Each structure stands twice: as C-alpha cells, then as structure tokens.
Amino acid sequence: MGFIPLKPIPEKDRMSMIFVGMGQIDVRDGAFVVIDEVNGERMHIPVGSVACLLLEPGTRVSHAAVKLAATVGTLLIWVGDAGVRLYSAGQPGGARSDKLLYQAKLALDDSLRLKVVRKMFELRFGEPPPSRRSIEQLRGMEGARVRKTYQMLAKQYGVKWKGRRYDPTQWESSDVANQCLSAATACLYGITEAAILAAGYAPAIGFLHTGKPQSFVYDIADIVKFETVVPAAFRIAARHPATPEREVRIACRDAFKQSRVLQRLIPMIEDVLAAGDIEPPPPAPEAMLPAIPEPASVGDQGHRSK
Amino acid sequence: MAMLVVVTEAVPPRLRGRLAIWLLEIRAGVYVGDVSQRIREMIWEQVDALAEDGNVAMAWASNHESGFEFQTYGTNRREPIDHDGLRLVRFLPQEAN
Numbered sequence: 001m002g003f004i005p006l007k008p009i010p011e012k013d014r015m016s017m018i019f020v021g022m023g024q025i026d027v028r029d030g031a032f033v034v035i036d037e038v039n040g041e042r043m044h045i046p047v048g049s050v051a052c053l054l055l056e057p058g059t060r061v062s063h064a065a066v067k068l069a070a071t072v073g074t075l076l077i078w079v080g081d082a083g084v085r086l087y088s089a090g091q092p093g094g095a096r097s098d099k100l101l102y103q104a105k106l107a108l109d110d111s112l113r114l115k116v117v118r119k120m121f122e123l124r125f126g127e128p129p130p131s132r133r134s135i136e137q138l139r140g141m142e143g144a145r146v147r148k149t150y151q152m153l154a155k156q157y158g159v160k161w162k163g164r165r166y167d168p169t170q171w172e173s174s175d176v177a178n179q180c181l182s183a184a185t186a187c188l189y190g191i192t193e194a195a196i197l198a199a200g201y202a203p204a205i206g207f208l209h210t211g212k213p214q215s216f217v218y219d220i221a222d223i224v225k226f227e228t229v230v231p232a233a234f235r236i237a238a239r240h241p242a243t244p245e246r247e248v249r250i251a252c253r254d255a256f257k258q259s260r261v262l263q264r265l266i267p268m269i270e271d272v273l274a275a276g277d278i279e280p281p282p283p284a285p286e287a288m289l290p291a292i293p294e295p296a297s298v299g300d301q302g303h304r305s306k
Numbered sequence: 307m308a309m310l311v312v313v314t315e316a317v318p319p320r321l322r323g324r325l326a327i328w329l330l331e332i333r334a335g336v337y338v339g340d341v342s343q344r345i346r347e348m349i350w351e352q353v354d355a356l357a358e359d360g361n362v363a364m365a366w367a368s369n370h371e372s373g374f375e376f377q378t379y380g381t382n383r384r385e386p387i388d389h390d391g392l393r394l395v396r397f398l399p400q401e402a403n
Binding site: 031 | 307319320322323324325326327328329330331339341342344345348351352355356
C-alpha cells in the first residue's frame with residue numbers, strides 16, 4: 001500500500017453547493033457520509049467536488065468529517081432554517097498573508113478603495129460609472145438602479161412587489177417573493193464565501209459593505225446577484241410553490257451552472273482588486289520565510305490543507 | 307470538464323472511500339463524475355497508489371474518434387488492444403485466467 005495525500009481541487013471544477021439537513025455526518029472508509037440513524041442508511045457526499053456544504057439544523061458532524069472537509073478544501077457552513085441565518089463557517093480566512101495585506105491596503109487607502117468600488121460598479125452594470133463621484137454618490141446611484149431592477153424583474157415574472165423587506169429574526173413574516181430572495185441570496189453567499197476563502201482573501205474586509213463578518217462576500221455577490229439568483233427567485237415566487245426553499249435551491253444551482261459563476265468568481269475577485277493598480281506587498285527583507293514550505297497543490301491558493 | 311467513469315474490482319475499502327470523495331458510487335465499485343483533465347489524473351494517482359491487487363478501469367469522454375478514452379490498472383480477463391489505431395478490448399477465455 002502506498003500513502004497518497006488527499007488534496008483540494010480548484011473551486012472552478014466543483015459543483016456549487018449541497019444542503020444537508022438531518023443525520024449524523026461522519027467518515028466511513030475515508031469517505032464523507034451522512035447516516036440516517038433511524039434506518040441506518042448511509043448517503044455518500046462527494047465532498048471534494050462541491051464548493052460548500054450547508055448544514056441545516058438537525059445535523060451532527062464528527063471531528064473526522066470536519067477534518068476531511070478541511071483537507072479537501074470544502075467550506076462547511078452552519079445555517080438556520082432555509083439557509084437564511086448563518087451561524088458559523090468552517091474555514092478561517094486569510095490563509096495567505098500577502099493577499100490579506102494586499103486586500104487590506106486597498107481597503108485602507110481612500111483613493112484605492114474608490115478605484116475598487118468603481119470596478120465593482122462597472123462589472124455589475126456593464127458600464128463604467130460617471131467620473132468624479134464619491135463612494136457615497138455611487139452607493140446612491142446603485143441603490144436607485146437596484147430598486148428599479150427589482151421592480152422590472154417582478155413585473156417581468158408577474159410577482160407582486162412592495163420592495164425588498166425582510167426581518168432577519170422573523171423569516172416567516174415576509175412575503176413569498178422576499179422569502180425566495182432571502183433563500184436565493186443565502187445560496188449565493190455560500191459559494192461566494194467559499195471562493196473568497198479559496199482565493200486566500202478575508203471575507204470581512206469589504207469595500208462597499210463594512211462592519212460584518214461577510215462584508216467582502218456581499219460586495220462580490222452583489223456583482224452577479226441580479227443575473228443569477230434574483231431572476232431565479234422571482235421565477236419561483238411567481239409559481240407560489242409549496243416548498244419555496246427547495247425549489248429556490250434547485251433554481252439557484254441551475255442559474256449558477258448556466259452563468260458559470262463558480263468558474264468566474266475567483267478571476268472576478270482578482271479583477272476587482274487589480275483595479276487598485278498596486279502589486280501585492282513583498283515580504284519585509286528581514287522576514288523569515290517558512291522553514292518547511294507548503295507543498296504544491298492542484299487546488300486554489302487559499303486552501304490551507306497539507 | 308468531461309464525464310468520467312471508474313469501475314473497481316477487488317480493491318481495498320480505502321480506495322473505495324477515497325474515490326467517493328470526488329465521485330458518486332452509483333453501484334458497488336462503479337463511480338461517475340464530471341471532472342477536468344487535471345483532476346482525472348489526480349484521481350488516477352490515487353488508484354495507482356491504493357488499488358493493490360485489485361483491478362480498475364477508468365473511462366472518460368473526449369474528442370477522440372470513439373468519443374472516449376480509457377485506461378486500466380491491474381489484470382482482468384478483458385484486455386485493451388490496439389486495433390488499427392482504435393482501442394478495443396480483447397476478452398480472454400476462462401481457462402486462460
């Protein structure tokens with residue numbers, strides 16, 4: 001028998017997400033399994049081939065399973081009902097100090113931050129924003145455009161729309177369209193966070209959004225939100241489904257596949273940050289390089305498994 | 307990205323679990339998935355290192371004339387042969403086994 005290490009594969013070669021509700025998550029013969037304790041059924045999950053696993057209430061995860069998910073670079077996300085609330089995520093960010101410092105440098109300098117925000121605006125709306133605008137002004141323009149887009153899509157799919165209103169503590173209280181939108185954005189945030197971590201950046205250091213553990217996730221997700229999950233959510237909402245979350249997830253997975261979001265996310269993150277037009281900072285001359293360098297991996301740079 | 311099928315026979319559970327990390331085991335020892343060339347090669351390295359005395363066949367979609375390619379590990383009654391540049395399989399009689 002030969003020893004052969006287990007390594008992560010690139011984010012772009014993966015499926016988007018798998019939701020797991022109910023069951024004991026464990027490792028059997030080295031594979032990631034969900035065991036239904038009532039009738040002892042096992043379900044294999046190709047953990048290395050998905051970007052993120054969203055664990056819903058009713059799951060228990062063994063230490064071995066968390067270790068395996070970390071080794072293959074798959075993000076575990078603990079979510080509430082319907083994936084709307086996020087409790088925790090299983091991969092610490094900032095695995096690459098050079099990328100973290102680069103991101104922080106761009107966020108700290110006002111003129112660099114404006115360049116990055118302008119690039120986000122350009123990628124999102126397909127045209128560069130008018131020059132000489134502050135971030136505050138860009139935010140205002142963005143808000144107006146977003147409200148108009150929601151109205152337009154609601155009209156197109158024949159959904160009653162009274163604006164994006166939701167109460168994060170009372171999920172059931174919002175209307176069907178808003179519930180579908182919340183479930184859909186949760187899916188998008190999951191894969192976006194997995195991509196940001198895989199690329200080696202920090203989810204908390206945002207440019208437009210700030211002050212939340214996932215600020216950068218919201219920044220990046222907003223770029224593709226209106227071409228992927230929002231139309232999918234409205235399409236489902238128009239049908240008044242019995243199980244909105246399930247249908248929204250399926251629709252989101254299709255939307256991600258069609259728009260090749262997973263393939264685009266990491267290059268998009270690099271593209272947005274490159275708008276600042278600075279190089280990642282080199283290590284200080286007296287800095288100690290690692291005594292035992294990381295082995296080469298087929299995966300992405302931010303995966304910290306051996 | 308291309309469709310990939312791996313069929314294993316008499317391989318250790320260690321390899322079977324390992325393959326289930328990326329592929330879906332649709333029948334005992336039969337795995338399918340959709341992976342890139344790099345990942346396929348990585349999966350083959352796992353097979354090569356962990357299959358021991360078992361035998362494994364791996365086939366994937368490609369733009370060859372036949373639309374697919376395959377490779378094998380270990381011995382089996384079925385042997386790949388080259389037939390005028392086309393890869394076919396020769397089936398040995400029982401006694402030759």
